[in-house]
Amino acid sequence: MPELPEVETIGRALHLQLVGARILQVEVRQPRLRRLVDIEALVAGCVDRRIEAVRRRGKYLVVELNRQRCLVLHLGMTGSFRIEPAGAPTLPHDHVVWELDDGRCWIFHDPRRFGCVVPASLSLDDTGRRGPLPELGPEPLSDGFTVEDFHRRLSRRQAPIKNVLLDQRVVAGIGNIYAGEALFMAGINPRRRAARIGRDSCRRLHRALREVLTEAIACGGTTISDYRSVDGLRGRFAVHLQVYGKPGENCPRCGAVAKIRVLPMAGRSTFYCPRCQH
DNA sequence: CTCATGACCTGACGGC
DNA sequence: TGCCGTCAGGTCATGA
Structure with a gap:
């Protein structure tokens, strides 16, 4: 579903909502997304880390965490996020729930399961790519797109x-x-x-x-x-x-x-x- | 390498 | 009412 403008809109909203929060725990209710969620790595990559930024690259979102980790997210066709008070009832197709230290939780919902949630180390390679992003062309709204x-x-x-x-x-x-x-x-x-x-x-x-x-x-x-x-x-x-x-x-x-x-x-x-x- | 195709999933909708 | 086929904003593996 979401293309660049939709991912940009979601990324900006997540940035405003999440920056500064610390992740207390992460629950994977359905690991079978387009790429199998590595639960061990996700827990190790998320728990007790602070969210420092949310940025977009193509149709991907990169959630930057402290101590050099990040989450690479893709919404596939039907992925969405919402933020609820901790303990709010979950819905069918809520696949990943992050519990935050401020009494809220952040939920990834994706009926078709074409999205992905991949923990990675936050490092830039020499082409400016972050973590496990695939090869991507220039950002169409950047100066690099000539x-x-x-x-x-x-x-x-x-x-x-x-x-x-x-x-x-x-x-x-x-x-x-x-x-x-x-x-x-x-x-x-x-x-x-x-x-x-x-x-x-x-x-x-x-x-x-x-x-x-x-x-x-x-x-x-x-x-x-x-x-x-x-x-x-x-x-x-x-x-x-x-x-x-x-x-x-x-x-x-x-x-x-x-x-x-x-x-x-x-x-x-x-x-x-x-x-x-x- | 390039290109076309089908697979991966669920849900909504229209025709019968 | 219900069943079946088709379609949906994305990517990825495969084979020509």
Whole structure:
């Protein structure tokens, strides 16, 4: 579910809520997430440590703990966090519960169990990666994401641009919704081979990605059904979506001239306007 | 290396 | 009402 704006929203909320708290204990109710939770390592990595920061990298969250440890978290499709008073009743699919020293507990909830909770040592390698994060491309909202570098990366790929945008090694944090929205904004057909995106189109796509992600973060993300931030609030970007989830509707740019179409690409639904996107 | 496909899970929804 | 197929915001392993 969550893409960069949703993970950013959740990460900011967790940072505000958790920094300064000390973890008294951690309970793993269901270790069988996408990667099996190593309970021993999680307990050793968490208990009696203070939470110092929560940061985002791509769609991952890194919770920094004192004494050089961290937690690497991913929300998969349906992961969420909430914070409750200690002893509050838990729900089905509450898989990990951290008890804090201030009378609250922090809960990881994930019905589909595509998320992960991985304890790691807090160390930077020479590429700036933390712990067991996979190889990730540049942060699209950072200065390190330049048109030149983006164009170079695209020029090596023969796959459709839509699929390449979903490759986290090319640029980090883009998922199905924002890939489709950015391609619409940039007027690029999702089936276009990435290597055949010219300099001008690449510049438009670069700008579109930054614009859509920035606006979505300002809205607290996009809620289609499940997604909620830590406080339980919905993201408000859904009303700004131009094409995602709107097959058969009039294109918002060319009006009634063309209808939005949907086609499967790499197993995911892709929405686009056949008239406006080339 | 690149690329496409299916697997991993649960729940919601529509058709019959 | 209930059963079945399909679909869902993500990643990862596998084989061509």
